[in-house]
Amino acid sequence: MNFIELLLLAAIWGASFLFLRIAAPEFGPFALIALRVGIATLVLAPVLRSAAARSQCRSKAWPLFVVGISNSAIPFGLFAYSTLYVNAGIDSILNATTPIWAALIAALWFGQAMNRSQVCGLMLGLAGVAVLVWDTAGAGVAGVPLAIAAALLAAVCYGFAVNYSKRRLAGVQPLVVAFGSQLAASVVLLPPALLSWPQQAIAPSIWLCVAALGVICTGLAYILYFRLIERVGAAYAASVTFLIPVFGLIWGTVFLDEKITPAMLAGCAITLLGTGLASGKLDDLLPGKRKKLA
Numbered sequence: 001m002n003f004i005e006l007l008l009l010a011a012i013w014g015a016s017f018l019f020l021r022i023a024a025p026e027f028g029p030f031a032l033i034a035l036r037v038g039i040a041t042l043v044l045a046p047v048l049r050s051a052a053a054r055s056q057c058r059s060k061a062w063p064l065f066v067v068g069i070s071n072s073a074i075p076f077g078l079f080a081y082s083t084l085y086v087n088a089g090i091d092s093i094l095n096a097t098t099p100i101w102a103a104l105i106a107a108l109w110f111g112q113a114m115n116r117s118q119v120c121g122l123m124l125g126l127a128g129v130a131v132l133v134w135d136t137a138g139a140g141v142a143g144v145p146l147a148i149a150a151a152l153l154a155a156v157c158y159g160f161a162v163n164y165s166k167r168r169l170a171g172v173q174p175l176v177v178a179f180g181s182q183l184a185a186s187v188v189l190l191p192p193a194l195l196s197w198p199q200q201a202i203a204p205s206i207w208l209c210v211a212a213l214g215v216i217c218t219g220l221a222y223i224l225y226f227r228l229i230e231r232v233g234a235a236y237a238a239s240v241t242f243l244i245p246v247f248g249l250i251w252g253t254v255f256l257d258e259k260i261t262p263a264m265l266a267g268c269a270i271t272l273l274g275t276g277l278a279s280g281k282l283d284d285l286l287p288g289k290r291k292k293l294a
Helices: 002-027 029-049 051-059 061-082 088-095 098-108 116-137 144-168 174-195 204-232 234-242 244-256 262-279 287-293
Strands: none
Touching: 002 029, 002 061, 002 088, 002 204, 002 234, 002 244, 029 051, 029 061, 029 174, 029 204, 051 061, 051 174, 061 088, 061 144, 061 174, 088 116, 088 144, 088 244, 088 262, 098 116, 098 144, 098 234, 098 262, 116 144, 116 262, 174 204, 204 234, 234 244, 234 262, 244 262
16 A cells, blocks of 8 residues: 555656646746645645644744745746756656755765765766756757756755755654745745736646646645655655656656657666665665665
């Protein structure tokens, strides 16, 4: 059952790039992401029924604000911008570099040592990104290099948010973090969203994509993710990172007729292998580790 939920979560988060790809050209990044986090805030609002949750929201207002900016407002907006030029599948692969940046930020900013395996994973992951970028940017399409840079910067933001949350929001209920961060992102994004609100009429199908982004890909996905953490642990739940690109590529191919090239598959495989090493997720596969766990 846990594995089924993990697959479902990966399918949902993989689909978020599909919905961004469809809706971003109509709404623009600011308005679309303001709607996404605003809807998610409403979905997650029932957490405030608990007095303890309300107390944590008040006492941790600033850290929640920082996480809302670094884990939602900025990276969501950057990915929305990126999908204006880059395929959903490629963005989902670039998103999977988050653990690499998290490990690098932990080492450079927070002084956490990296072992040899993590350093190798970092270099391998960057090599995978280079393969992917070379294949994609080599097509010569205007805007693609900047879009790829935006997606990578979004993953860096996620990496910072992971480290910051561990240090400043330890002990806070996970759904409080989810609600508080979405609320903060909504407040920050409201002014630019109003200034850039689309003038043309939006088709009902596009509004359905927006609703899916907010309700399913953000609100319900957070609930599912934190339920997995509670039942089987953070390490197992975080392994969803390796599955998201699979679904991102599948949804892009099936619904948007995106092409999957050999270079994309190679770049994806190398990046995920590097991500696994950099994040320590592959340590359990090493013979020495298995002996220690036995």
